[in-house]
Amino acid sequence: MKQFLLLYIISFFLIQCKSSNQKESIKKTDKISVLKYAKGFEIITKNGYKELIIKKVFQKSNKQFSYILSNSKNNKNEIKVPVKKLVVTSTTHIPMLELLGSESALVGFPNTQYISSKKTRKRITEGKVIELGSEQSMNTEKLMDLNPELVVGFSLHPNNKLYENIKKAGIPVVFNGDWLEETPLGRAEWIKFFGALLNKEKEADSIFNKIEAEYLKAKNIAKENNKNITVISGSMFKDVWNVPAGKSFFSSYFKDANLNYLWKDTNGTGSLQLSFEEVLDKGKKANFWFNCGLYETKTQLTTANIHYKEFDAFINNNLYSIAHNKGETGGLIYFELSPVRPDLVLKDLIKITQPNLLPNYQLSFYNRVK
Template identity: 30%
Template structure:
C-alpha cells in the first residue's frame, strides 16, 4: 500500500505554491525543501523534497496566478516517501485553484505535440522516449521521420486535436503540449487521465529563460544532470556572442516575418525573439512593447512603424526558395519597405530547415545568425545557418 507524505512536507508545498505564483526568480527557499535556482527563467519554480519534487508553472496571461503544478515522483523514491499523490494533489488544488498533476518519472512513452521538444529530447539522449508525435508534417528531424516510417513512433494527428485513440493505443505515459490563452482546455485529452505537461516555456521573456526550461524537462525524463550541463554550455556560447555583438560599430534595425491574411504577427518586445534581436545589438522597432507573445497588427501599422528597417528576416514554408517576385505576388505593398528596396531580405524556409526544432533550446544558433546579418563588420563567424539572403 502506498504511504502518505508526512504533514510537514505537505504544508511546505502548500506554502510554496501560495508564494511562488509569480515565477521562479523571486521565490524564497521554503523550509523542508530545496529551491532550484533559475538564472533566467521567470515562469518556473522547482522545489525538491525528500522523495519528490514540486514544479510550479506561473500563468503567463494572469499575473500572480498559477497555470499548473506538477508533483514529480521518481520510480527510485525511497520506501516510505512514495505516494499516489491523491491527498497532496487535493490540498494543493484547493489552495491555488490551479491544476495539479502527479508525474511518475522518468517518462518513457511520451507523445510530443510540438517539433520543438523532439529536437530537445534527441539532444538529451531521450529520443527513445518519444512514442508519438503531432503535426508530423511540420517535423523536419530525419530521425523522427524515419522512426515514424518504421512504425516505431505513432502519428497522433494535429496538435490542436490529438487523436486520443492513438495515444491510448501506444500506452503513452504523458503528452507534452503547448498551452494557449483562453484555450478552454484540451478537449478529449482532459478525459484521458494521464499527465498533460503544459510546455509554457515559449512565453518566457528571454531566450536563455526559455532554454533554461530544459532543466525541468531533464527532470521529467531522468536526465537532469545532462540537461544542466547542456544549458551551461549554451549559456556560455550565448553570452560570448552578446559580448562580441557589442563590439560592432554597425547599427541596423530589423523587421520580422510577413503578413498572414489580414494580420501581421510581430514578436512582442519582451518575446524571446524580440530579446534575441536586442542581445544581437540590433534595433527592433517594437522593442518598447512589453508583450512576451505576438502582436497582431495591420499591414499599415507595420509599414508605419518598421518601414525603414534595414534588414527583413522572415520565416516561410514553401516548396521553392523565396524570391522578390514571389513576395510581390503575395502583396505589392512589400515594395514600400526599405529592406525590400535595398534587397536586404533574408528568408528561412521552415519546410526544409530545423529552425523550430533547434533554436528554442539553442538560442545561441539564432543569435549567431542575426549577428552575422546585422553586423557585417564582425569577422570569424562564418555563414548563416537558417536565414539566407533572398536571391535578386
C-alpha cells in the same frame, strides 16, 4: 518566586529558539532548482522526492499545477520517474529529448509530418514513433494502445476536453509552457523540465549552461558593432502588419544583437497591429528586414503585396526569411530547433548584419530572400 519566574521565562525562550532552529533546519532540506531565466516552472527537491510546479501554461490563465516526481506512483498527482515511454505534442519538445539522449522514450506524436529532425524521422519510418492524428483531436485509441507513462501537453486553452479524457483513462498529462517564456534563454531553459522527468537533471543543466555560454558570448561580440544598423520585422496578414512590440520575445533578440529595431521603444510583449502605411513611413529606409513571412523569393513577396518593393531592404536585397530551411516532410527547422538553441538565432542575426564579427559561422535558420 521571582527566581522561578525568571527561570521559566529563560526556559520558554530557549525552547522557542530551539523550535525555530528546527523549523529552519527542516526548511533548509527543501532545495529549489536554480532556474536563471525561465519563469514558468520550478523543481523543488524535498525529503526523498521532487515536486514539479508548472506556473503558467495558458495565455490567459495563471492556474498552477503541481506534480510529485518519485520512483513509484501512488496517486494521480504523482509521476513515476524516469519516464520511459512518453508522447509529446509540440515539435519544440523533440530537440530537447534528443539533446538529452532520450529520443527512444518517444512513442507517439500528433502530426508527425511537422517533425524535421532526421534522427526522429528515422524512428517514425521504422514505426517506433506512431502518428496520432492532429493535436486537438488526437486518436485516443492509438494513444491507449501505446500505453505511454506520460503525455506532455501543449494547449492554447485551459479547458481542453481531449486532455481531460486522456487523464480519465489513467494516463498522466503534464502541460509544457515553454512557448510563453518572454526571453530566448528562458524558453531554452525548459530543457530542465525534461531533465526532471527523465532523471537527467545534471545532463540538462550541463547542456543549458553551454547554450547560455554561447548566447552570452555572441551577445558580447555584438557589442563591437558601433554602427546604427536599423531593422524591421514581420509582414502583412490581410490588412494588418504584425510587428513585434518593444518588450516582445523577438525584440529581445534584436537588442542582444545590438541592432536598432525601429519599434524597440514601444510597450507590450506581443505584436503591434499596424497598417502598411505606418510601417512604410517608419521603416522604408531600414537596413534589414527580417521575418518577411514564409516567402522564399522576392517574386512571391511582391505577388502578395506589390508595395513591398518600396522598402530599401527589398531594393538592397537585405530581406531574410526562415522559410528556406525545412525538414524532409516540409516542417520548418526554425520552429522546431530554435527554442532550445537561441544562441544560433542570435548568431544568425549578427552574421547577417555584421558578418566580420563571426567570420567562421554558417547560418543555421535564415536565408536571403532572392
